[in-house]
Amino acid sequence: MNEAVVRKEGDDVDTTTHESEKKKYEAIWEHPRYRVHSPGENSLQAFLSIINPQPASKIVDFGSGCGRASLELAKLGYQIQMIDLTEKSMDDEVRTSVDNGFNGMRFMEGSIWDISVPMDPLSGDYGYCCDVMEHIPPKYVMQTLSNIMMRVEKGCFFYICFVPDVFGKAIGQPLHLTVRSFSWWKEHLSEVGEVLEARDLLTNGLFYVKAKGA
C-alpha cells in the first residue's frame, strides 16, 4: 500500500520520536522569525472559500502552530480546538485568547499520531491541517491521517508542502520529514476519505478530504 506504517489503537506510542520531535519544535519556536510566516493563516481564505463551513461549526486545528489561523476562525464565530506538539508554539495573543476562553478556544498539547489523545474534546465538524503533514515522520503519516479523519464529522482541509524546508538549518535538523509529490499525497489521502478537492499549487497543495460516512 505505502511505506508508512498504519498503527492500530493500543499500539505503543513511539515516545522517542514524540519527545525528540517535541524538543525540536520547542527549539524552533524559540526563533522569532519562524513565527513570522504562517501557512495556516495564509490558507484561511482558501479554506473558507472552498469549504464554506456552517456558522458556529466546530473546527479542530491539527498542528495549530502559532495559532493565528485558529484565532481568526474563532473571531469568525467558529468553535476552535487546537492541538500541537508544544504549547510554546502559540503566539502571545493566541495564548491569551485561549487562557481567557475566547469564544470557547481550547488548546491541547500532544502529537497527532498519538492516539492516546482523548477523542473528546478533540473532535469536530471540520479539520484544518495546514503546514503539518510534511512535518510528520514518514512512518506515522498514515496513522496521523487516520487519526485526523476519525475525529472529523464532515471532512478535513489539508495544505501540504512538497519541497524541503528552509528553516530547519537554524536548529540543524530538517523540519519537513515527508517530502512527497502532489500525486503521492492525493493517493494517500484517498485511502482515508474521499478527496473532493485537490489543487496542485506547485510547491504546495491543498486538499479537502470528506470523512467516510459523511
Add this chain to the structure above:
Amino acid sequence: MEQRTANDFFRQPIFIVSTGRSGTSMVTGLLNRAGMWVGEYHKGDRDNPGGYFENKRIKDGVIKPILTFSGYDRHGRHPLPEETLDLPHEEFGNLIKAHLDADGYQYHVPWGFKDAKMVLMWPTLHKAFPDARWVIVKRNREDVIKSLSRARFMAQPMAGLIKDDSDFLGKWFDRYQRGIDEIKSCPEIEFYEVDSDQILSGDYSSLLRTADALNLRLNDERIRNYVKPEWWGRTVEERSSVVLNENGQTRLALNMGMNAGRGYILDNIQTNIRRQLPQVKEHQINHDYDVVLVGGGPSLAHTKDELKQCVDEGKKLVALNATHDWLVINGFRPSAMVMVDSRPENARFVQRPVKGCKYFIASQCHPDVFEALKDHEVYIWHASNGVGEEQILEDYYFKNFRFVIGGSTVLLRAIWLFRMLGFIKMDVFGFDSCYMDGNHHAYEQPENDGCEVQTLTCMGKQFQCAAWMASQFDDFQHLIQRFGDKFELNVHGNGLISHMMQEGAKLFEQENDSAKTATGG
C-alpha cells in the same frame, strides 16, 4: 462617471520608462493605439523599425537639456549621472505644457511620454507631475545588453568605451535599472510593469492589465495585429537573412495554438483544471536523459532510421499529437506525449494510450482528451494565449501556476515545456514547416488539407508553406533569436527549419573564420 477636465488630463500623464532596448517603443505604440496621445515622434529606422513614439519636442526641449545642463551626455549614454537628478521642478510643468500646446495636444485624452532617460531624472518629473502614472517595461539584462551592442545609437559612438571596458554595457544597464528600482520603491508613485518578452510570446496579460488601469482601450486582437516580433526582436540585417515573400502573411496564424474560439477555450480550462491533476513545474537540469521531440512533418516518414538510432542511444521519445499513434504503429514506444490543440477531434490521438507514457496535456485541450487518459499518468500545463485564461488560473490555483510560452504550434510549445522540465538537448524530427512532395504531414491529417499555399524563400531555397507553417517558422526564428542559448536542438530531415539551421550554422562559421582572418587569429 466623473468628467475629467483639460487640467486633469494635463496633470496626469503616462510616463513610459525602461532600461532601454526593452520594448518601450512597442508598448508605447500599443498604448498610442489604445488612445494615449504621444504627439510627433521619430518614425522607424534600422534600430527601431516600428517607430520611436517619444515626443520629439519634450525629448529635445526638456529631457536632453536637463542632462546637458547637469553636465552629462544628452543622449543618456556616457557619462551618466551617478546620483539621480532631482532639480527644482517649478518650471518643468510649464515648459512641458508649452511643448504640448505647440504639438497640438487637445487635453481630452491621456497624454504619454516615453523616454528611458527619464529614469535618470525621475524625481524632477515626479515633482512636476505627482499624479503621473508610470509604466515600466521589463526585459532581462542579458537581452538588453545584446540589443544595445547591436544598436547604432550605442554601438558606434561608444565603440571605444565598449572595447576598453567589456562590462560597459552591463554597467550602463545597471545604472538605468537602479533608476527603475528607485521609481518602484517610491511610495507616492503609481506604477505598472509590463513584460515585453511576454507580449512577444503572446501573453498580453500584463499589458492588458496596465491598459485597463490607465483607462485605455486595448484588446487581444489589437495587440496581435500590431506586434511584429521581427520588428521588436531583431535588427533589419538579421531579418534580411530570411526573405518572406508576402509581407505580414507570416503572422496570419499567430495563435494557431488556440485553434478555437475564446469562450470555448476558457470553458475547457475551467473544466480541466478541476480534474485534480499535477501541474507541470520547473525541474533542475536533467543530465540523465536527452529527449527526442517527434513532430508530424512529412520528413518524419524518411527519417525512421535516425529516429531508431536515437532510441538506441537511450533518448526518450516525446510524441506530439498524432505522432503518438504513428510511433506505436511503427514500432516505437513514446515515453511522453504532448498536446495543446483544443479541438475535440484531437481526442482521437489518445484513443490508444500507452502504459507508462506520461501525458502532458494543455488545460485548454478538450475534456474528451482528459477523459480518454483518465487511467494514465497525466500532467496538466497551461498555454498562454492572452484570451482571459490567466484570471481563471489565478483564481483556481491561487496564483500558483506557470505558463508555457513558445509559439503557435505544439512543437514550439513542447520545446519550452521540456526545457522547463529540465531537458537541454533535444533531437527534433518531423519539424519541417513546409510541404514535401505535396504532403503536409507524414500521415493523413485531413484538418490541414486544402490550406492556401505560399512560396517562401529562405537562404536561397524556395519552400511551399501553408500559413500555419510560415507562422511556425517565424515563431521558431523568434524563439531561437531570443532564447536559443537555453537549449540545443538537432533538427532532422530536410525541410525549411532544418535548412535554415544548417545554413545559419554555415554562415556563423564563415563569419567566425572571417573575424579570425581579420584579426590575424
